[in-house]
Amino acid sequence: MRSSRPTIRLRGIRKAYRTPSANGGYALDGIDFDLPPGDYVSLMGPSGSGKTTLLNLLGLLDVPTEGSVYWDDDDVGRWSERQRSRLRLNSIGFIFQRFYLLPMLTAQENVELPMRARGVGRGERAARARELLERVGLAGKAAAYPHQLSGGEEQRVAIARALANAPTLLLADEPTGELDSANSARVLDLLESARADVDATLVLVTHNPEVAQRARRSIQMRDGRIVANARGG
């Protein structure tokens, strides 16, 4: 039985490119790493080092070519897509660099989306969405469509959406990559306070050393391998 705050373990992970390349054809090559509950980890490394691929495996968006991803003792590679979807829905919150809000839905409806998929009632999910939007400072933008929002506002809506189902694992892929410094700081503050509120695990991919320094642990990647794994913050 999975605990509500699992330890995630990666063992012997290799992930092959769909088209072979110079690096032996692997985007990830021999990754072993543990992610205890409540941890706050930054993933750094040059482009093509495997950060996003690793994040995708952690978020069950992809499966490794070799090796296993464990949630506690469960090898999630053996699960069906339906089971992985359910785990993503209930336990994982994603924040993407390019926000990825659905353009035909308002800010509030975007936030409601994961709750809707989970079967939360209309009134309850509307109330929670409004509460989350208020928390990220966008109470007045609930009815706005994504194209009516600034980049910083879109990312804050995306954070509210990621928190909708109270996940235990937050995965942020360069969440400040397309934001100015003021908006970046605000987004990071929001992410960290959201993590702290429920003691969720936060894994944050970044190119920015200042952002990385805010994490408890910083993992450095190169050519699909972990080259440094240091406690900090």
Add this chain to the structure above:
Amino acid sequence: MTIVGRRLRHLRVQTFLAVAALSTAVALPVILLSVGGGVAQHEISSLENAGYEIVLSGPGTHPISSAHRLAEALPREISDVAAASPVLTAALVVQERNGSIRPVVAEGVIPEAFTATLGDMSGALFPTPLPLGDPTDLVHFDNGSYGGPVSPYVLVSERLLAALGLTVGSTLPVAPSSPATAWTNYTIRGTFELPPPILGPTAAFDLLLPLSNLQVLTHTTTFDQADTVDVGLVPSAAADPATIQNVAAQIQAKYPNYAVSTLTQQASQIESVTAILTGFYLALSAVGLTVGLVFLIVLLTRRVESDQQNLGIQRALGVPARRLSLGLVREGALLGAIAGGGGVVVGVATVRALAVYGSPAVQAAARLAVFSPETLTALALVAVGLSVVASAVAGRAILRIRIVEALR
């Protein structure tokens, strides 16, 4: 508003095109089946209301001989026969007031027998009794000598009366069409109405006169000729198809040289033809619906492809692929319902418009259209069904989406 509704609104042009394609595919059978069915139903109804049940006919021109004797003998010899009405149809000419000549089609009948074999619908077109003088037409016929006094009366259609600018009581010179010299003056004793211009049993003639008079005008007195004999039965026999067949067989036995057909047989033939035509209409419609289906599959598959990122986002957030696929099916069903309903409305509106703005023949046919609620519902449901199939096929593409590639 649901996500499905939002997507449809968001993709207005695609949605409009899909609905338009499927609506057109549904409208086509609505038009064909309603008008085709209506015309066939009208024709069958005309036969059922003809008043007579059996017709004697034969090959060639004016094939019936001894028409007066037949009209007398049939009711006497066969107990279920109420009346037998010989009908001679011929081309004549009439002289207008300015001396010009107008060709007309005339029918010669025995007044009493003719009236007795008219149904309610066609009977209402003629005055009762027919004011043509001798009701049995036997006085002038005079046992085949045509030596008795002529009844100098004629009935004209209201259409002809108006065209000639005459009134009841006027004199109308009538002559055989060839040579148009032997003029006989008739007195117009009354008028009759014409049935609706499509497929009426007494559609085109404009003059009605005693059979013996028309025979004299057309030189068909030698064998007392006619074209057909309409046979009406007593009410108890007319209501029983088996009795009708039995009477027809008796007549056939007595007059083996004539073709004896019942209106029931004719109605059945029309029904068979209608069934064949309906099958043809449905086959034609199936082509339209298949094209609509293919169009919809292509459109929805393209939509899935172009919407891959949004679908990938939803799957990344944990929305199951099957749920998204089901959403597409719901979208397809909604499109199908709109298109099905729209197609029915367009089809009905087109038929209504044709009834007003079409050519005269098209107007007449369109006015006879019958809209069966069951057929319209079935066609709308076919559209929904096809849309569900199309969206289910397209929905399979959602199951194949690789999330990480969709998010690139």
